Amino acid sequence: MVSRPLQRLREPQHDETASPADIWDQLLTPLEAADHASVPDRVATVLRNAISAGQVLPGTKLPEVKITDRLGVSRHTLRSAFQLLAADGLVERRPNRGVFVHEPTEEDIREIYRIRRILETGAVRAAVFSSEAIEELRGITARAERSRAAEDIAAMAQANQEFHQCIVAQARSSMLDELMSKVLARMRLVFAGMRSYPDFHSGYVTGNVQLAELLAQQKRQEAEDHLINYLLEAEQDLLRHLTL
Amino acid sequence: MVSRPLQRLREPQHDETASPADIWDQLLTPLEAADHASVPDRVATVLRNAISAGQVLPGTKLPEVKITDRLGVSRHTLRSAFQLLAADGLVERRPNRGVFVHEPTEEDIREIYRIRRILETGAVRAAVFSSEAIEELRGITARAERSRAAEDIAAMAQANQEFHQCIVAQARSSMLDELMSKVLARMRLVFAGMRSYPDFHSGYVTGNVQLAELLAQQKRQEAEDHLINYLLEAEQDLLRHLTL
DNA sequence: CAGGCAGGTTTGTTGAACAATCCTGTGAAC
DNA sequence: GTTCACAGGATTGTTCAACAAACCTGCCTG
Structure with missing residues (x-):
């Protein structure tokens, strides 16, 4: 459909977090799948997955021509996708320099947990947890326990994130859901x-x-206390292991 | 710099919320000002102001060529600006139909106040209000009272919004600040x-x-109760006056 | 070794073109 | 007279090609 010159990178380009071999060769995968979405959306999804999966490490630059060559899309389409990623905070745009994968700092972690404490305890305080919601939460934790037993780290991590996304979802606000998605990303x-x-x-x-x-x-107050402790503990745990 | 054909609209185009005379003639203003920002950013700012000021009513369609002709920018640049506005929720994109100014519903209002209850009480509970923050809040309320006395509705409304934005800001999270901005927009x-x-x-x-x-x-609990009542009351007040 | 300048590279923006989709109005059939 | 189908025009979605502006690199001079 489109001629892809597939030019090799010249040198390991002593960028921050130098690219091992060639990163971009590996993310060509599913641009075709998941149709019915606009091309920029699909491009953004490809990049989002690559970043969340750790294929493209924080601090890496995302050069326009390399990715357009690889994905066979126009520069405009890619830039449009970049804007979507920037709105998610996954990527940051430095003017006239290009876009880079966001590099989380210690302060980022503190902010993440400040937000989560407000959002999740707010949902627990404000929302009524229907029996369907309780069942969903139990289903997710059951899945997490099975994944832990099977030592499937990725599946367990995802289940844990889904659990907390589900808690926020009880506040019945799409904007809060979006924010929580950004935070978890x-x-x-x-x-x-x-x-x-x-x-x-x-x-x-x-x-x-x-x-x-x-x-x-229905033990609201105890649930809230438990959640606050959970979040404070997780934050400290994460900060301890961040050893920069 | 760019030839602007300045084509007249043909007929009042029986769109929803028909355009009185010609809307787009009035928003050409400050594209030149506020330099040091990218062109899409400036275009987005122009449109954001026009929408927030009520110049362009909810439901109105934003046609690409009319606005590009008016502002003298490329269609790409405008579409880029549209994406920024869509990220703010000011505008919604209907595929192959164009972008329209978001039309708030009753459910939107309920969601706005669900969010504000969580965000603002969360900030009151979690944050320490420094003496500087207290002074800032007092300064804003003083300005609001002066504006009310002078019957400057717009200034009073803005001060009120700043007040609540300032409360959320005490949570010290740029992402929460952004969300609050979206909510207030x-x-x-x-x-x-x-x-x-x-x-x-x-x-x-x-x-x-x-x-x-x-x-x-430092009366935290009383402040929180006061805030919750304030928000519940405002929500009911707004819903009463929404008479659709 | 420091600083400045020229060159190449990358991003930012525009214009033109085309495909795909939607909207409109006309005409035919019932 | 109403409804349906279809053709035509208008608008959006995407790509290609080009150029201006900013950045980065390396050489060259002092």
């Missing part, structure tokens, strides 16, 4: 940059189980 | 579509004064 960015502590989530699966039970028993 | 959209009740804010100036004093006296 930034959390994944933190994990992607931190190879040394991959099983961070495993210690918190049982905490989620307990939280779901407290919510099921 | 949507509030302005509600007011823009509702000409019948322009002095909505005047009743709430004294409520803000009281809240600032409670915060100054």
